[in-house]
Amino acid sequence: MHELAIAQSLLDIVLEEAQRHGVGKVTRVGVKVGAFCSVVPDSLSFCFDLIKEGTVAAQAALVVLPVPLAGQCPDCGQRVELPDPFAACPVCGGLRVGLDQGQELLVDFIESDDSESE
């Protein structure tokens, strides 16, 4: 299961960061997910919820930030978004759009709440 492996590596990053900064409780985790990764956000959240139990991120809400496929078209000079990596430029029909986003899968932000003591 694709999303479970991804959720696990995201959680690893979050826990590592939390430890490095001495965070006791993570409240929100933002994740940038490129369209090219074919990750289902609901499924990713579900997996994250399953594995976060018992960690400092147990209360953390996963916020998925979708990143569309996009890049620069050398033929018309426009910056365009594509529905898939092999699509033609929607402006001029050129096939040489150089994609530079939409393939990322990374932790964008980690929010913690250390004011609350338990």
Ligand SMILES: [Zn+2]
């Ligand atoms: Zn174009």
